[in-house]
Each structure stands twice: as C-alpha cells, then as structure tokens.
Amino acid sequence: MFVSSRSRRDRIEVSRIAAAACALAAVAVATILVGAICAIAPESALAIPKDMSYRIYGPGTSDPDREVKMTMSITNTENDPAITPMMINRLQFESRTLRFNGSAKGLDVCTVKVPNNGDPARCPRRSLVGRGTVSGVLGTPGKPRDGFGALSYAAGHFRLYNYRRRGGESARMVAVIDTSKPFAGYSINLSIPISRTGEIDVRVPELRELPAFISASYPLDTRLVITDLTVKLEPPRARGGKPFVWLRRPGSMAMNFRAICE
Numbered sequence: 001m002f003v004s005s006r007s008r009r010d011r012i013e014v015s016r017i018a019a020a021a022c023a024l025a026a027v028a029v030a031t032i033l034v035g036a037i038c039a040i041a042p043e044s045a046l047a048i049p050k051d052m053s054y055r056i057y058g059p060g061t062s063d064p065d066r067e068v069k070m071t072m073s074i075t076n077t078e079n080d081p082a083i084t085p086m087m088i089n090r091l092q093f094e095s096r097t098l099r100f101n102g103s104a105k106g107l108d109v110c111t112v113k114v115p116n117n118g119d120p121a122r123c124p125r126r127s128l129v130g131r132g133t134v135s136g137v138l139g140t141p142g143k144p145r146d147g148f149g150a151l152s153y154a155a156g157h158f159r160l161y162n163y164r165r166r167g168g169e170s171a172r173m174v175a176v177i178d179t180s181k182p183f184a185g186y187s188i189n190l191s192i193p194i195s196r197t198g199e200i201d202v203r204v205p206e207l208r209e210l211p212a213f214i215s216a217s218y219p220l221d222t223r224l225v226i227t228d229l230t231v232k233l234e235p236p237r238a239r240g241g242k243p244f245v246w247l248r249r250p251g252s253m254a255m256n257f258r259a260i261c262e
Contacts, residue, residue, distance in 0.1 A: 051075040052257055062250050067243035070233040076226055084149035086261045087141045087223045091202040094256040097249045100194045102162055102171030106239035110161045118211040120176045120187035123161035129235040129244055130160035136226040152182040170196045
C-alpha cells in the first residue's frame with residue numbers, strides 16, 4: 001500500500017534519470033546520489049544521504065532479443081553515524097526500457113510454498129536469477145546506536161529465484177535470505193512482485209512478519225532498518241524468445257527510484 005502525502009511517513013522521490021550506454025564497452029551505467037529529507041519527528045528533519053547505484057551490462061545492451069544483467073547497491077546512512085538511520089519501508093524501481101519475463105525459456109519457475117518458520121523456500125536450481133547481501137539494524141530509527149537505536153545488528157546473504165507470477169505481473173521473484181546475524185543459520189523469505197511495466201516493488205518486512213522466534217526476541221516497537229543492500233541479477237541465457245531481463249531500447253535506460261521511509 002502506498003503512503004499518502006498526509007501520512008506520518010515521508011516519501012522520498014528521485015526524479016527520472018537517464019544514462020546512455022558506453023559505446024566502447026556496450027555497458028549502461030548510472031549512479032544516483034540522493035540527499036533526501038526524511039523527518040524523524042514532526043519537529044526534526046534531518047538530511048539523510050542515501051547512495052543508490054546500478055549497472056546494466058551484457059549482450060542485451062545492444063540487442064533487444066538478448067539478456068541483460070544488472071548489479072545494484074543501496075546505502076542508507078545518517079549524517080551522524082552514531083544514530084540509527086530511518087527505516088525504509090519500501091524500495092521501488094521503475095523503468096521505461098527494462099522489462100522482465102517470468103516465462104523465459106530455459107528458466108524454471110519456482111512454485112513451492114514459501115515458509116515463514118526460518119526454513120528456506122526450496123526452489124529449483126534452474127530458477128535462480130540472482131544473488132546479493134543485506135545488512136542492517138534491529139532497533140529504533142533516529143535513536144543513538146549505543147542505546148535503543150541498535151539492539152542488535154542484522155546481516156545475511158540471499159538468493160533470488162524466478163517465482164510463480166500473479167495476475168498483472170510480468171514476473172515475480174522470491175528472495176531467500178540466509179541470516180548470519182543476529183541468528184545464524186535461518187532463512188527469511190521475501191516475495192518481490194514485478195509489474196508488466198517493469199516496476200519492482202520491495203517491501204521490507206515488519207518485526208511481526210519475521211519468523212516467530214526472531215520477533216519474540218525483541219520489543220514490539222523494534223524495527224528492521226536496512227543500511228546496506230547489494231543485488232546481482234544474472235539469470236541464465238534464454239533458449240529462444242525474450243529472456244528474463246531485457247531492454248526495450250538497447251543502449252539507453254531511464255529509471256525512477258523511490259524510497260518510502262518511516
């Protein structure tokens with residue numbers, strides 16, 4: 001659900017950016033530096049720098065029938081490193097040219113039930129489309145880290161699988177996050193829908209949505225604050241037809257990035 005302008009949550013919008021592909025390397029690269037205002041409280045508004053960068057590469061940068069690959073990184077920090085940053089509730093990415101195809105030939109579709117008890121979604125190996133890492137804080141946004149701002153630190157690595165899409169979607173992914181902090185050896189599964197127009201919608205889970213043994217270990221008002229996220233999309237080559245990720249207009253890319261904060 002989107003947050004209205006009258007909500008207590010602030011919405012950060014980054015204007016549309018465009019980047020041309022490098023003529024020599026056939027690589028599209030773009031970097032966004034966001035100096036956003038996100039209010040911690042009605043009487044306090046701090047500038048929260050967030051870095052978001054991405055890179056598009058692969059044969060699809062010059063051929064619309066071939067696949068492209070993508071790397072992305074996001075950093076969420078405060079001006080004062082001793083303060084826990086604001087919580088990003090949702091990350092959304094829109095593109096006029098980037099498209100997804102969950103029915104790409106040669107790519108399996110994961111259809112298993114996604115558990116929420118600390119077990120991983122056991123998707124087939126040939127449905128794997130990417131990997132990444134994530135780190136953050138379990139605590140209270142805007143508070144000093146040496147107090148309630150950081151009750152513990154969170155970290156893990158994840159795998160991205162092509163999942164069974166729903167109506168109105170071009171694809172859907174499930175991220176299987178294997179945790180190393182604060183509880184090692186468990187999994188958190190996160191569903192990521194992708195619309196027919198290429199919008200990727202990543203919703204950060206609330207504490208009550210995490211496996212019960214994790215949510216029961218912290219006060220109810222604890223938040224999961226993402227501080228660093230890296231993603232690498234490298235789906236296998238399609239066996240004819242449109243690949244899992246492709247560009248409608250090779251050589252160029254336009255993207256909107258929105259971070260909705262608490």
